[in-house]
Amino acid sequence: MQFESPIKRRKSRQIMVGDVAVGGDAPITIQSMTNTETTDVEATVAQIERIQMAGADIVRVSVPSMDAAEAFGAIRKRVSIPLVADIHFDYRIALRVADLGVDCLRINPGNIGREKRILAVVDKARDLNIPIRIGVNAGSLEKDLQTKYGEPTPDALVESALRHVDILDKYDFQNFKVSVKASDVFMAVAAYRKLATQIEQPLHLGITEAGGLRGGTVKSSVGLGMLLMDGIGDTIRVSLAADPVEEVKVGWDILKSLKLRSKGINFIACPSCSRQNFDVIKTMNELEMRLEDIITPLDVAVIGCVVNGPGEAKEVDVGLAGGTPKNLVYVNGVPSQKFEQENLVDSLEQLIRKQAAEKEAKEKDIIAKV
Structure with a gap:
C-alpha cells in the first residue's frame, strides 16, 4: 500500500531551527513542549x-524568568x-537565551x-541566525483587537499576526x-487559510488547548487534517492535556495518515466483529505496545477474518488474515506461512x-551505492 500523497503543499520560505529545516521543500516537522519546571534541569532534560x-x-x-534562562543554558548543553x-x-530573557x-x-x-528593546532582540537574532516564531493565540489577543472585534475571530487572529510581521518587516528581518x-x-x-495567502513564511500549525488525550486528538486531527489537506503547514504541534510524548505520537499518526x-x-486493523478468528483488539494493543521502538516505515495489516483479510494482507509488507484453524500470513503480498492462535502475538512480533x-x-545498501 505504497503511494505518494496527492497533497500539493503551499510554497513557503525555508528557515532553519538548529539543524532542522522548516518550510520550503522540507518534511513537515513535529514539535512538542516540555511541562516540567525549566529550573529543574534534570527533569526537563529527561523529558x-x-x-x-x-x-x-x-x-x-x-523560559519565564532569568533563573529559567540560566537553567535553559544548562539544558541546551x-x-x-x-x-x-x-x-x-521580557526582552532580556530573549537576549540571554x-x-x-x-x-x-x-x-x-x-x-x-x-x-529599542524590539530592535535589540531582532539584531541579536540576526547576528546569531536565530529564527523567531510569532505566536498568536485566541486567548491572548491585544485589548484593542478584542474591543474592535468583540470576541476572538479569524480576522482578529490574522490582524494580530500581521502587526507582528510588520514590525519584523520594518527591520528587514x-x-x-x-x-x-x-x-x-x-x-x-479559517485564520490559517487567510494568513497563508498573505505571507511567504512557514506556518506552525496547532489547535491550542485542544483538550485531553482523546478529545484533543480528535480536534487536532480534524483541524490539522483540514489544513494539511489544503497544503498548509510546515511544522505542527498537537496540544494535549497529556504526556508530551503522546503529542508526538498523535502528530506522527496525523502525518502518516496523509502520507506526508x-x-x-x-497499522491497518479491522474494528473486530463476530467473524473474527482471534482477538483483534488484544492483538493490536499488544503489537502497538511492543513495536513502538521500530522507526523503519512498514505497513502491517491485522484482519480477523477471511472476508477482508486476504485483500488487505496482500497490499502491505506484513499482513495477517484470520482463519480456522490457523491464520494466514502474507509477506510483501505473497502467502508466506500460517500462525497458530497460541503465541500469535509473539510470532507476529518476530x-x-x-x-x-x-x-x-x-x-x-541502496544509499551506500548511490
Missing part, C-alpha cells in the same frame, strides 16, 4: 530525551534536539515594549514563522521485526 525518542524534531521549553525558548514580555544557544525564539515583537492558534477548530482553520511522512509501523530489519538493511 526532552523522551520526547525526542518518540520522534519529535523540535522541542519548545518555557545536554540535549541534541533543536530547542525553542518560549518567552513573553540567544547567547546560551537557543535555536528559535518564540516571542511576539509587539509584546516586549519599547522599540524575514527569518521567522507564524502561528495563529485557537481552541475552536473552525476559527483556527513515514516513520514506524502503519516476523515484523525481521521484515523491518531487512527493509532497513536494503535501504542502507
Whole structure:
C-alpha cells in the first residue's frame, strides 16, 4: 500500500531551527513542549530525551524568568534536539537565551515594549541566525483587537499576526514563522487559510488547548487534517492535556495518515466483529505496545477474518488474515506461512521485526551505492 500523497503543499520560505529545516521543500516537522519546571534541569532534560525518542524534531521549553534562562543554558548543553525558548514580555530573557544557544525564539515583537528593546532582540537574532516564531493565540489577543472585534475571530487572529510581521518587516528581518492558534477548530482553520495567502513564511500549525488525550486528538486531527489537506503547514504541534510524548505520537499518526511522512509501523486493523478468528483488539494493543521502538516505515495489516483479510494482507509488507484453524500470513503480498492462535502475538512480533530489519538493511545498501 505504497503511494505518494496527492497533497500539493503551499510554497513557503525555508528557515532553519538548529539543524532542522522548516518550510520550503522540507518534511513537515513535529514539535512538542516540555511541562516540567525549566529550573529543574534534570527533569526537563529527561523529558526532552523522551520526547525526542518518540520522534519529535523540535522541542519548545518555557523560559519565564532569568533563573529559567540560566537553567535553559544548562539544558541546551545536554540535549541534541533543536530547542525553542518560549518567552513573553521580557526582552532580556530573549537576549540571554540567544547567547546560551537557543535555536528559535518564540516571542511576539509587539509584546516586549519599547522599540529599542524590539530592535535589540531582532539584531541579536540576526547576528546569531536565530529564527523567531510569532505566536498568536485566541486567548491572548491585544485589548484593542478584542474591543474592535468583540470576541476572538479569524480576522482578529490574522490582524494580530500581521502587526507582528510588520514590525519584523520594518527591520528587514524575514527569518521567522507564524502561528495563529485557537481552541475552536473552525476559527483556527479559517485564520490559517487567510494568513497563508498573505505571507511567504512557514506556518506552525496547532489547535491550542485542544483538550485531553482523546478529545484533543480528535480536534487536532480534524483541524490539522483540514489544513494539511489544503497544503498548509510546515511544522505542527498537537496540544494535549497529556504526556508530551503522546503529542508526538498523535502528530506522527496525523502525518502518516496523509502520507506526508513515514516513520514506524502503519497499522491497518479491522474494528473486530463476530467473524473474527482471534482477538483483534488484544492483538493490536499488544503489537502497538511492543513495536513502538521500530522507526523503519512498514505497513502491517491485522484482519480477523477471511472476508477482508486476504485483500488487505496482500497490499502491505506484513499482513495477517484470520482463519480456522490457523491464520494466514502474507509477506510483501505473497502467502508466506500460517500462525497458530497460541503465541500469535509473539510470532507476529518476530516476523515484523525481521521484515523491518531487512527493509532497513536494503535501504542502507541502496544509499551506500548511490
